[in-house]
Amino acid sequence: MYVVGPCNVVLHPGYRCTWRSCVHCEIKQRCEGNPEPCGIDIKPGYPPDIPQNLTCVQNMNSHNVSCIWTTGRGTIIDTTCQLRVHGDLHLGYRSIMNSTGFCHSTFPIKSSVMSQLVVWLNVSNTLGIKTSGPHTINLINIVKPSMPEILNVSCSSRWCSLHIDNHSMNLVEIQYSAVNVIWDTFQNNDKSRLNISSLHPDTMYNFQIRRKINHTVGLWSDWSQPKRKKTKEEAPDKALDVWYLQELKPPESKSKCFRIFWKELNISDAKGKIQRYNISVLEQKGKSNSIIAVPPSRNQSICCYNCSVSVSAVNSEGQSPVKIIQLRLPGLHTGLLSHKPLNNHSIALFWPKFDIAGTEYVVHWYPVGNIEGIQWIRVVDTTAHITGLQPQECYQGAVTALRSSGPKMATIKGISSWQSAPEQGPDPELHWKKTESSGVAWSEIPQKKRRGCLKKYTVYLMDNLKGDIHNFSVDHPKRQYVISGLSPRQCYNLWVTAWTDAGEGPRGSVLPFCTPLDSEKMLSLVILAGGAVLLACLILLCICQFSSVHRRFLCCCQCLLPIIPDPANSKCAKTYADDQSEIKFYLDQWDSSVNEEPDNVEVEEVPYPSICTYIKSFSQESSSSDATQFTRITDIMEDYISTHGAISGGEEEDEYEKGERSLDEFEFFPSTHSPFLEPLVLTGGKLTLDVVKIDCSEFLDCT
Template sequence: MATMSQTWSILTVVTVLAVQLCIGEKSCVIWSSNGPVVQRGSSFNVYCTFNCECKRSMYSDHPPTPQKHIQFNSTTIHFNVVNITKNRTFSCECKCSHPPILDPCGLDISAGYPPDRAKNLSCIYKVLNNESGVVVCTWNRGRKTYLRNTAVLWVRTVSGSHIGTPQSYNVSSKETDSASANFTVSSSVQSISVWVQTSNLLDTVVSDTINYTLSDIAMPLTPVLWLPECSSRECVIKVEQPVGTQHLEIQYRTEKQMWTTNPDSGVKMSLVQVQPVSSLEPYRLYHFRARSKFSTGLWSQWSTNISSWTQEEAPAKELDVWFAKSDSDSKSLTVYWKDIDISIARGKIIDYIVRVTNSGLNYNISAQARNYSVPFYDNCEVTVYARNSKGLSPPARITTCFTKAEPPQDVRVTKHNPNVTISWSKPETTPLPAAYVVEWYPDGHKLEELRWVRLGGNDNHAVITGVQPFKCYEGAVYVLYDDNSMTRTSFTGVYTMESIPTAGPSVEEKVEGDAVKVNWTELPRGQRRGCITKYTIYLENSSGHQQSYSVQASERTHTFKGLSPAVYSLCMTASTAQGESPKGQKIKFVIQQHTQLLLILVCAVLFLIVVVLLCLCQSSAVKQRFWVFFQCLMLDVVPDPANSKWAKECTQEKGRMNLPPQLRNSSVTEEDEPILVDVEELPQQSSDISAPTNVSSQLLPQTSQSSETEPATLLYPLTTYIKSFSHDSDSSNHTQTSLDTNTTVGYISSHGNMEEDNQEEVEEAAEEEFAEVLGFFPSHNVFMEPLVLGGKLTLDAVKIDCGNFFQNS
């Protein structure tokens, strides 16, 4: 068979070559020993016969690649192709330097497989109506041939005793793994026989023949479902079909459940059937589908899903409720509740109601809220309800005040990433606990991220999930009894993964004398990397000496006392069980020596006061006024004028005083006769009465007995209130107060020996000098009170009264 094929190929090539030689267009003729279509994996030869004597060569593929050909004879060369795996192109060329230049010749080789027999041939009879239907047959093509295939479905029908002739039906040419063909049959056909013929350029194959009885492969069309009508527990499904069937199956499910089959209600041949679906849950979105079947044959395909909600009912169960108290606000209580499952909610939650029993307060809370803070009352009860359109849930009660009970024993924490197990021993008490509650939360964030789980009285452990790595958790195990008694055991330092903190705390300082108060805040949660076990403060003075101080993790302040004066630097670190963080930002502060500074300040102030006093003392007017001021301050040590030498001399003449006259000049002779003045002793008066409103001052010059040898002496004792009557004129009531420029105060003015002009000039000069030196003194002269003299003067009545001095100043 192969020899005949090769002979035929050679004859064909020779004929083509003869034609080309006659025409003179090609330089050669090319052919394959197995023809242009070969099976993949086969080996064959490609020949080229030339009609020229020039250089001959053979090429393969694109771009053309030279091949090592073999010389077959003087005009023919060939190339041996081994185990071909894809389509290839071959060409031959004769290169001559002289005309005529001939074109090369080429050959395309297609490599593929012969077709497989059709596998898994099966047919379905879809009943369109009571008169006809469509038979659909499908099969597997087999492996890919890489060649163009043609397939034909052959069918022979049998109607009663009549056997029809085979009919062929073309198959879709789509290159898929499966192929199909369909044809129409009447209701009179009882059986069919089918087979598949497949061909390509390499081979033609025929499948086995399969016989079908149509009633065994009969299938109704897909049912059509109408929108269900639902109550809270049941939905009624309306199904429509083109042909009556004996069986109808309806299935339903929620979004996360498996399909559940509704029980078949029996044989119904009507085109429209109504089926109730019961045992549903309230407020659920259900999906429905249906299929039908004749008494024999196949089930139809499932219908398109339709969906509907069942109606609501009041919530079936109380909420899972817990509570927490704020450390900063002892008068409020925060109540928490978990998301309610749809099976318990039985409807869309409109809001939550929080009721404080003893106070009668009700709070309507948004449906999105999961906690609420209420005023805290002693011995009060808080009740929480969930509400939907149909009503309220059963009450979930929390008693805020519990009696003490025996706590759970031996609380242990077992870490196994990513979860943590909290276990405990049951209290050794007679009554069985009603429930356990295990709460946990990130360190310092109880109110914001509180989580809990409620367990039965027989449980002794809880697995807490959702513990994030590199975070520190704390919590407690509560044991609850039916008599409203409760107790708890706390646990801390819970984590699943931990490392060294990434930074140290930020520090603030406040210096107070020789002490400094250091404050810091918690590290941000992202920098802690676990549970902080302690803080370390590093304090370094200006000489480079450093000391470290450990502080508990719960502290946020530390005070250093008794620090010596120096410049200090301070920084902090935080530590976990894995190690110490890098040092935080360094701050500097100064401790000053306050005692030396205070001494310097005091000395400076005293120095300024002394300088001011020295400057003031350079003025005679200031000296005079300060002398009066100091006399007023020393009331208890003023000497008694009655015991003075001057007083004893004056008492030799009863009721008479020998007073030397005040002269205009600075000297007086011994021969001058003294002027005798009648002195009347006045009773003591208050400062309000004795102080005249019009004050005139008279500066008396100093007198001396001798201008050459004796210094000036005081003429009169110091006094304030003396009423003087001239012995020349008894009617004169002129009152004067005289101040000497040498701070000697005169009490009695001479009659007619002082010139008024000179007196006013001296007074104005003293006042101007005093005003320049001491500008803060009053503008009027508070020391120049007039002397009042009257009657007989007794020295026992002479008394210094400083009341007017303080009144005027």
């Protein structure tokens, strides 16, 4: 390494230092008048290399030539470049080398008849000088046309035509590409119109051109500014790929239901923007039905019986070929499917050869719970590679063998390229509980939290008193379990976890509950029965408020009462009527003005055989008896009963007639013997049963 200074100094890089941070200097010779080089500014650098890689360009319609060359490496210190032209009186065209080691110089051409140039190159700095040359340059080889311009682009569906500005060049190079695609290049000798064929319909292209004098002379011009144009659409020429699955039919539908799926056409096959899908359903009876589906929809539910479906795509230029598929229920195949992961996004699926002459298999799969994400491929072998799977996602699918007599299907579940333990546990809830058993159910884990395919659940039950933990295994997809063997009036804690092939996930929320006692069950039954009886009574009471119901109810109750025999028809009464004997009652006179209660009256009965007193019945039959007998009996009772006023026979007859009239007022009763009627004999000085209080216990003895 060398330095610039008043004397020559050799520099050596210091230990563990760079040339920019520190150097070690040794003085080769002392400078005259400067015995010690103290206070000298030192600037490190390199001497120049020999100039090389000379390139010169003459722009068309210009008399200047621009040349550029390199010096091998940057010298770090200031370096001067110089170009000298043979025959030019100018001493040289100077410039300063840039930091990357390039020198540039521009000079005029003195004569228009010159065909060659001879130049020398010189590079120098304080550490040295380098020169190269002479270099001979043919002017015709360095002529560079100006940058061309694309005026207009017109396109059809398969080709485009470029209209460019006028020029005298004989060679044009064109490059074009679809957006984000590698450029294609070709050359053309047409000076004004350039045609590009073999393009794709409905595709956006970028176009650029450049030109030169001919194949052997001159330099290429710069590329023109890009021009963008889109080709026109064409009608799709490829039929859709269609598949179907059976669906659960609605309750109101008598036909079988299917869901039709189709794949989107890629850009090259669609040849334009798909505006709609035409779906036609044709039944064997000749009935047809047309359905229109609009993108981005790629499926349609159809309910029909023994029918076929045709599907086609439509853009602005026309319709694709029709794809017809027969909707038939596939038979189930008992062959087992197996799979193994290839990487995090693909698996290999294997199955035994079906015992049918199937020439093609359709393998379909979709994420669990998202049938609209279905994908399928068609293969002729018994192996399929399924790609595009998402890690920690569970898929299910099937393999269907196609044959003329009908398809046959084998299903598979639990497909996953990579999985881990679930991220979340299910939340349990108690459906019912008894003294010794309980029913529990739990919620579904969200698909994103499953981290794979669920295999089973584990129900944990902890006895709060003993601290024992019991667990019960439940296969997926079941989400309920009946726990038996519980103790009455005992409290428990319950939680549930989920499993994948990678392991057990965390538990969900904890559910505390207690079992009831048997007495509590009986109490609940008693309360329930009492409430039912009370409700029935209230309803009956409300019904009885209606007069018509009240009358009918009393009639029914009266029919249930036993018939009271008429005392007038008894044997004792008939015997007494024939007997002329009488019973005498002796009663002392009592002063009604005295407030004291009178002494008890002693009644002496003359012992006559078979004598029995009675009160005449108020029935209609007894009322028809002779008046003599009624008068005689009332005369006897007149001697026996003492009241505040005398009771005459006439007054008694009046009361009897009033009683008869009062009975006539209750016309809705069939008989006057109803227990719901008011007493027929009134008190308050009148003859009543409560006042008389005659013991008729001897009636039975007399009969």
